Amino acid sequence: MKEIKKVIVTGGAGFIGSHAVVELVQAGYEPVIVDNFENSFPIIVDGIQQILGDPVKIYKVDCRDSKGLQNVFDKEKNIYGVIHFAANKAVGESVADPLKYYDNNLQSLVTLLRVMKANNVLRLVFSSSCTVYGSPDSLPVNESLERKRPASPYGNTKRVSEELIEDFVASYPEFQAISLRYFNPIGAHRTSLIGELPIGVPNNLVPFITQTAAGLRNELTVFGKDYDTEDGTCIRDYIHVVDLAKAHVKALDAFLNVDFKGKNEIFNLGTGKGNSVLEVIKTFEKISGLKLKYRLGDRRPGDVPKIYGEVTKSSNILKWKSELTLEDSMRDAWNWQQYLGKINFKP
Ligand code: NAD
Numbered sequence: 460m461k462e463i464k465k466v467i468v469t470g471g472a473g474f475i476g477s478h479a480v481v482e483l484v485q486a487g488y489e490p491v492i493v494d495n496f497e498n499s500f501p502i503i504v505d506g507i508q509q510i511l512g513d514p515v516k517i518y519k520v521d522c523r524d525s526k527g528l529q530n531v532f533d534k535e536k537n538i539y540g541v542i543h544f545a546a547n548k549a550v551g552e553s554v555a556d557p558l559k560y561y562d563n564n565l566q567s568l569v570t571l572l573r574v575m576k577a578n579n580v581l582r583l584v585f586s587s588s589c590t591v592y593g594s595p596d597s598l599p600v601n602e603s604l605e606r607k608r609p610a611s612p613y614g615n616t617k618r619v620s621e622e623l624i625e626d627f628v629a630s631y632p633e634f635q636a637i638s639l640r641y642f643n644p645i646g647a648h649r650t651s652l653i654g655e656l657p658i659g660v661p662n663n664l665v666p667f668i669t670q671t672a673a674g675l676r677n678e679l680t681v682f683g684k685d686y687d688t689e690d691g692t693c694i695r696d697y698i699h700v701v702d703l704a705k706a707h708v709k710a711l712d713a714f715l716n717v718d719f720k721g722k723n724e725i726f727n728l729g730t731g732k733g734n735s736v737l738e739v740i741k742t743f744e745k746i747s748g749l750k751l752k753y754r755l756g757d758r759r760p761g762d763v764p765k766i767y768g769e770v771t772k773s774s775n776i777l778k779w780k781s782e783l784t785l786e787d788s789m790r791d792a793w794n795w796q797q798y799l800g801k802i803n804f805k806p
Pocket residue numbers: 469470471472473474475476493494495496497498499520521522523543544545546547548563567586587588589641642643644
């Protein structure tokens with residue numbers, strides 16, 4: 460009988476973490492969620508359990524609390540590895556309150572690594588971001604490019620975290636880490652039982668589109684119409700959150716087949732293809748049959764004109780490729796928004 464491997468999933472009640480928990484169970488892993496619930500709501504845990512038809516193990520613990528984490532490791536024996544999603548992620552808030560971001564994102568990582576070491580848990584999958592490429596000189600970006608100083612304190616916590624993990628593995632060669640650089644995660648689970656729950660006015664494009672279509676926002680402002688791109692709007696690599704979630708299963712599998720000892724191996728997780736803001740809007744209009752209210756406005760400070768990732772390394776080593784399309788993403792994001800309306804959810 461195949462042994463079921465137990466995996467601690469910090470931030471497992473969040474947007475990407477919840478989708479990963481579902482994929483992990485479906486792939487035969489046993490996820491254990493550790494989350495302080497500062498950016499999650501009970502409907503997400505309910506949704507995970509409804510999809511799976513079984514309860515999931517959850518600890519309400521802050522990753523900066525070493526005693527709390529140690530208690531989880533004491534109770535949960537034989538831990539195969541940790542996926543570390545827990546972090547704060549709002550770019551604008553990080554500019555206004557950088558210490559909140561350095562405190563949470565770095566303290567959580569340091570505390571977690573200490574507890575992993577004390578308990579001889581040797582495998583880490585870390586949530587990084589394409590923001591560490593800064594504004595790239597050439598496209599697509601690949602993992603061997605030097606990191607650039609990201610435009611925001613949030614982005615910088617990801618750059619420093621990658622470096623911190625590198626220093627840690629160098630001192631502890633039995634340990635192995637994989638850092639996954641996500642591009643722009645969008646969409647929701649096909650069942651509409653889990654998805655993204657932005658608090659307040661969304662900063663990100665897709666929730667802003669779906670909230671505008673649902674009548675919660677007046678209109679969308681397209682940030683910038685005069686970039687050096689085909690239609691003048693910015694280009695991003697939008698990746699369906701379920702594809703992204705599946706890559707975490709592949710990363711855990713890869714620890715068994717590839718020797719990453721003493722390394723922090725980095726992988727891009729994107730589609731390898733860029734889409735403009737106007738293309739995203741058009742795709743939304745096509746799948747929903749609605750006309751979106753939007754206007755072309757000024758550029759948003761800090762936005763890079765164009766970024767998308769090379770995905771050959773993920774495909775060759777992790778044996779992972781995105782499968783879902785932009786249409787799938789927009790359909791699932793829209794169904795999720797409509798579900799939230801139906802249950803009258805107010806964050
Ligand atoms: P999210 O906010 O939905 O999920 C993060 C979860 O972590 C939340 O449930 C929150 O309650 C929890 N959390 C935060 N601080 C914690 C702490 N100290 N202890 C325990 N739990 C804590 O965010 P997400 O979009 O799911 O992002 C997950 C990870 O992926 C983050 O590290 C984020 O920086 C990274 N990332 C996200 C994106 C994106 O666009 N969503 C892109 C690149 C990278």
